[in-house]
């Protein structure tokens with residue numbers, strides 16, 4: 335497919351504006367004016383419509399197909415939430431920082447403030463910052479808050495403990511803040527090895543970072559004990575709540591003993607992500623960490639007006655604009671209000687039910703390395719299919735031919751030939767049954783005709799790519 339620039343023909347137009355019949359007014363300072371015309375493609379309206387319609391048909395998304403990408407929570411995002419983002423702010427929230435601008439931004443500030451309150455209630459935390467722009471950004475902010483806490487107390491801390499079943503961003507975020515990572519292996523039941531944890535815990539441990547549920551889709555039954563042990567050496571416990579849809583309304587990280595939590599609005603709270611939109615990773619903290627929260631902060635005054643507070647000497651500073659990814663927040667805010675308490679509880683129950691349903695219907699054909707009741711996702715291994723030289727990647731490619739976005743494969747790293755399926759709560763039983771039938775067909779084909787799986791996908795413009803080369807030499811202009 336050609337780029338839109340390659341389709342350009344000089345002087346071809348979609349819209350012709352009448353020439354101006356009023357004298358030109360000098361609106362902008364001279365130095366800000368363009369010296370050369372902008373390099374825009376020149377096309378007819380039909381060219382433009384066809385170009386973008388064809389492009390959109392090459393896109394794979396939740397709106398076109400079941401997208402069970404584990405750990406990514408590709409749930410359906412209701413279109414009404416987009417309306418929420420569109421009508422939310424007549425003024426850019428930044429206007430609050432201009433002299434006299436605060437009164438124009440009251441609606442935006444009220445929303446940001448209420449969003450923080452709602453997320454604090456959902457997570458059981460005392461305060462929430464809505465600044466971070468993604469999950470990993472939230473993690474880094476959270477670890478910076480923990481570092482500031484220890485610095486203020488004069489604690490000499492060096493290590494952050496991370497189970498090997500955590501999301502890869504956890505150790506990366508802690509390392510970026512300057513900590514050394516201590517990795518704890520997984521016990522046979524799929525939770526963190528408690529003896530190894532006890533052995534690793536000492537006065538120099540700054541924090542323990544837990545992905546909950548972990549990347550095996552399992553909830554850790556010892557979580558309270560882990561929090562208590564960590565607190566006994568004044569280590570903070572971090573809850574990676576990117577996939578909070580597993581526990582919404584069931585358990586609150588703050589009640590179990592966690593000190594910091596980030597949530598991914600773009601997974602749990604119904605806002606699109608990946609190629610579909612930007613992220614937002616608000617961070618909730620307990621009282622001890624509140625003084626260090628990023629500035630500026632949205633506050634509610636005694637007269638019920640809202641403002642932006644800037645000065646706080648202990649703050650870690652600015653991690654993004656005070657209003658974060660405002661549009662994402664508006665959609666997530668609409669999502670929380672639309673579902674309400676009962677709706678959020680219902681969402682997590684269905685997310686967990688759907689994952690367990692898929693697991694139960696496939697476990698006679700695919701190995702389940704940690705065979706427990708799962709939370710929002712289930713993890714299989716293609717170990718049995720390997721006897722026929724069929725790998726997780728071959729099954730993923732077969733699913734593409736059948737019209738599905740493949741599940742996550744080769745992650746988590748602690749499972750050989752992992753296939754990680756997250757159906758989410760928005761899919762119907764009919765959709766799950768069709769997908770299960772195709773997964774069963776893949777397992778049967780692995781036994782009867784393994785060579786056929788190696789040929790897939792046959793329905794895409796290109797079949798198997800050299801994935802390393804594709805990442806290094808990006809060329810999207812194939813014909």
Ligand SMILES: *Cc1c(COP(=O)(O)O)cnc(C)c1O
Nearest residue numbers: 405468469470501503545576613
């Ligand atoms: C997606 C995810 C993250 C990272 O979130 P980003 O917004 O992609 O930075 C962190 N932890 C877990 C468990 C996740 O699933």
